């Protein structure tokens with residue numbers, strides 16, 4: 059097992075031996091991962107290996123069956139009520155499916171956390187929302203539309219703007235560049251890097267896009283069969299010495315990871 | 323034979339267990355929702371929107387239901403009471419029947435179909451598209467934001483709707499009574515109010531408030547717990563309407579009995 063982080067005491071998020079099953083299906087099977095303060099960690103791994111489930115366990119949207127998750131040194135598994143609200147205030151989350159509120163206009167979606175969570179006035183919040191939308195390449199006119207009127211990639215960018223609008227300490231990006239063209243994808247990469255550099259945010263991202271991972275990550279971790287099987291600095295990903303990682307980053311069908319598909 | 327017997331027992335056991343689990347889940351849901359009703363923040367804009375959608379937009383449906391019910395009631399009571407020469411009681415029985423029973427129950431059932439289904443579909447869709455999760459991550463409690471405004475609006479608006487239904491229903495009876503059955507207008511109105519007691523109307527409004535709560539609760543509960551895409555949302559919608567209807571009829575009996583001795 060490779061080391062996960064140098065200094066455990068300063069970890070912003072620390073997951074230890076996290077287990078989660080749905081009925082008989084084991085998804086997380088003793089997962090360990092630490093994310094340092096101000097660090098950008100990217101998790102890669104096959105489809106359906108539990109990456110989104112991992113993020114939801116940290117946020118308390120799913121309850122782990124066992125193990126410990128600490129945020130700023132505070133145990134969050136089993137936390138509820140006011141404490142949970144206080145911890146959630148630190149987070150922003152881009153959902154894989156964008157999860158925009160379809161009863162609200164686009165700008166109201168982006169401004170939601172500012173108005174409801176921070177108690178900002180609607181006018182002020184709209185100003186901030188439009189700025190954030192401009193950062194993800196969406197003009198003012200888009201703000202008045204409903205989410206159903208947007209393309210998939212535009213929805214993703216609105217979700218991104220919503221996740222960063224309150225400038226949270228910790229931001230989770232679940233596949234931020236999936237469904238975007240390569241140029242817009244790189245704009246989003248830069249934006250995520252800026253969030254970390256300028257806001258000092260801690261980010262944990264999931265992606266299948268290796269170019270994006272190399273650009274935004276300080277550290278990359280690979281999840282396989284419910285565990286982190288390799289984690290290391292981004293520049294060591296090509297010399298990981300791990301056959302699973304090698305197969306994944308080169309996208310080869312042959313290797314230790316066998317897809318359960320029917321071959322003709 | 324033994325195998326059939328144990329299978330049968332196992333089936334009963336399973337049904338009993340799942341029933342107990344569902345009751346428990348509903349109780350927890352209700353208790354959580356009620357506790358959020360009395361703690362800040364509340365969202366006045368959302369409450370207003372729900373009051374509009376439950377109250378105002380249900381008026382046509384409720385009005386139509388009430389007018390035809392009042393009309394048919396007058397006809398039926400006339401033909402029934404003529405068998406023992408008691409036609410004079412038509413106005414009195416219509417008004418008591420409407421205010422005590424048919425107004426609240428039919429309004430409740432119509433609103434269950436109209437509003438309960440819409441609530442379950444909307445909240446269910448938000449659940450399966452992760453919008454409820456998104457609410458949570460944006461420092462907003464889904465109970466406060468989604469459930470509480472609907473519960474309060476339901477419990478407040480149904481009595482108003484029933485009041486309207488009472489008036490329209492009695493007017494329907496009046497129309498048939500005077501236009502078709504040949505009652506004198508003034509004496510029909512006299513008869514309507516002569517034996518009407520406050521408790522008739524009040525018991526109906528209390529029922530209405532309970533029914534409004536039930537409709538919203540079932541809509542929210544089934545929506546909130548829906549699973550698995552469009553099919554799950556469809557099932558939630560059906561369950562919301564069916565369970566609200568049955569609970570309304572059961573609650574109707576219980577509340578009537580509580581009021582019966584008064």
Ligand SMILES: Nc1ncnc2c1ncn2[C@@H]1O[C@H](COP(=O)(O)OP(=O)(O)OP(=O)(O)O)[C@@H](O)[C@H]1O
Nearest residue numbers: 080083085103104105106107108109110111112154
């Ligand atoms: N609410 C749920 N109920 C039951 N099973 C679930 C639920 N959520 C996720 N799963 C299962 O957990 C496994 C991991 O799901 P998850 O969404 O975390 O995958 P992922 O790694 O994010 O994949 P992808 O890259 O395709 O998004 C899947 O096999 C899925 O079937």
Ligand SMILES: [Mg+2]
Nearest residue numbers: 109110154232
């Ligand atoms: Mg995922």
